[in-house]
Amino acid sequence: MQVRRRNPCLLEVDDALVPDLSALLRGQARLDSEVVCSLLCPISGNRLPLSAVEARVIAGISALQWHALDDVSAMHGVSPDAIASMAERGLLCSDADDDDSTRLREAEAQLASMGWHPHAAVYHALSRWHAVEGDEGARDHGDPAHLERLRSHAAIHGELPPHFHVRDDAVDHIRLPLEPLDDSFARVLRTRRTTRHFRSDVSLPLADFNRVLYGTFGAIGTEILAPQMVAIKRTSASGGGLHPIEAYPLAIDVEGLAPGLYHYEAKRHALALLEPMTREQARDLAATLTIGQTYFAEAHALAFHVARLDRHHWKYRRHPKAYKAVLLDSGHLSQTFYLLAAERGLGAFYTAAINDADVSDRLRLDPLREIVIGANGLGVPDPSRTSLQLNPEPYNPANADALAP
Numbered sequence: 106m107q108v109r110r111r112n113p114c115l116l117e118v119d120d121a122l123v124p125d126l127s128a129l130l131r132g133q134a135r136l137d138s139e140v141v142c143s144l145l146c147p148i149s150g151n152r153l154p155l156s157a158v159e160a161r162v163i164a165g166i167s168a169l170q171w172h173a174l175d176d177v178s179a180m181h182g183v184s185p186d187a188i189a190s191m192a193e194r195g196l197l198c199s200d201a202d203d204d205d206s207t208r209l210r211e212a213e214a215q216l217a218s219m220g221w222h223p224h225a226a227v228y229h230a231l232s233r234w235h236a237v238e239g240d241e242g243a244r245d246h247g248d249p250a251h252l253e254r255l256r257s258h259a260a261i262h263g264e265l266p267p268h269f270h271v272r273d274d275a276v277d278h279i280r281l282p283l284e285p286l287d288d289s290f291a292r293v294l295r296t297r298r299t300t301r302h303f304r305s306d307v308s309l310p311l312a313d314f315n316r317v318l319y320g321t322f323g324a325i326g327t328e329i330l331a332p333q334m335v336a337i338k339r340t341s342a343s344g345g346g347l348h349p350i351e352a353y354p355l356a357i358d359v360e361g362l363a364p365g366l367y368h369y370e371a372k373r374h375a376l377a378l379l380e381p382m383t384r385e386q387a388r389d390l391a392a393t394l395t396i397g398q399t400y401f402a403e404a405h406a407l408a409f410h411v412a413r414l415d416r417h418h419w420k421y422r423r424h425p426k427a428y429k430a431v432l433l434d435s436g437h438l439s440q441t442f443y444l445l446a447a448e449r450g451l452g453a454f455y456t457a458a459i460n461d462a463d464v465s466d467r468l469r470l471d472p473l474r475e476i477v478i479g480a481n482g483l484g485v486p487d488p489s490r491t492s493l494q495l496n497p498e499p500y501n502p503a504n505a506d507a508l509a510p
């Protein structure tokens with residue numbers, strides 16, 4: 106068997122809290138800390154524990170060529186079995202033809218050929234969520250409970266930094282004239298808000314869903330840049346003009362539309378049904394995929410943002426800003442989604458707290474090529490419930506000097 110270093114190969118050295126055994130023997134419950142070293146796997150998203158000796162072996166092997174297992178063993182004074190065990194645990198790549206070794210080699214080759222930046226690949230893999238269940242849905246959202254949570258957070262982490270930021274090294278201040286934001290466009294901007302209460306007694310009209318989908322994710326133009334290279338134009342900006350983000354709606358209660366998971370095809374402005382389900386199943390799925398934020402499952406439809414990295418990385422290969430740019434694309438689309446909803450008097454939200462690994466599985470995506478970023482939601486708001494939203498007082502900067510610093 107031959108082995109080589111993993112590629113990319115990022116190691117983490119951390120301190121883990123472990124029970125203090127000598128204290129335990131004396132009948133005391135205490136924690137001790139222990140240095141732990143792990144390889145951060147960009148394929149599985151797992152931390153693979155390794156010893157200091159194994160870290161030394163890894164640091165001495167190239168990823169660019171294969172090495173005979175016996176040579177590595179002799180060079181590092183480690184038994185051949187120990188090197189084989191490192192390959193089995195994914196700490197090294199091997200040329201063995203078992204399924205796990207083959208999958209690892211193929212996945213690494215795919216990462217490289219797709220131009221993933223190594224740090225982005227590791228960050229992405231380790232920040233994916235599977236079956237996470239938060240307590241947001243079950244929390245007491247009353248004002249006193251909310252205040253208490255904020256107070257105890259501040260007691261542990263200190264006060265929240267001030268809301269308005271002022272530089273004390275400015276050499277001058279120029280007050281700007283205040284233009285009222287009261288034209289029709291500005292009114293839409295002002296009414297944009299995150300909605301967490303939706304009406305269960307009415308369906309979302311298809312016309313509304315259609316407009317928000319088309320206005321956000323629809324193609325309003327195309328431009329041939331070169332043969333086989335076409336840019337699409339949407340209402341939002343996109344890094345490099347590539348528009349790598351696809352919308353995957355989860356229809357829960359949309360008039361005339363069967364509940365289920367869809368892909369929005371911008372080419373024909375059509376919905377491709379991927380998985381039909383009942384309304385209850387769609388609602389349950391919405392709650393599970395948004396980590397138990399049950400208020401978001403009240404929405405009439407969700408739209409998952411999924412970036413096609415093969416398109417994005419085609420231009421930005423191993424680019425240190427590529428991953429950030431694709432997340433920002435999602436933010437731009439989301440703001441457009443929010444504004445289109447606000448203009449129609451609909452409620453919208455965006456959530457990044459999703460079980461993205463489960464969304465990916467459910468949509469049968471290739472997780473190294475198509476990444477799930479977040480989800481917008483849309484629905485008919487329930488104005489009778491206002492607890493889960495900001496209810497801010499109007500603010501006028503003209504009165505700033507009268508306020509306490």
Ligand SMILES: Cc1cc2nc3c(=O)[nH]c(=O)nc-3n(C[C@H](O)[C@H](O)[C@H](O)COP(=O)(O)O)c2cc1C
Pocket residue numbers: 297298299300398455456457458494495
């Ligand atoms: C990137 C991003 C992630 C968000 N994730 C969540 C979330 O997981 N859960 C949630 O309740 N709200 C989420 N929100 C909504 C914010 O909480 C909301 O925008 C903020 O409280 C301000 O309220 P507003 O949108 O009404 O102005 C998210 C917003 C953004 C931009």
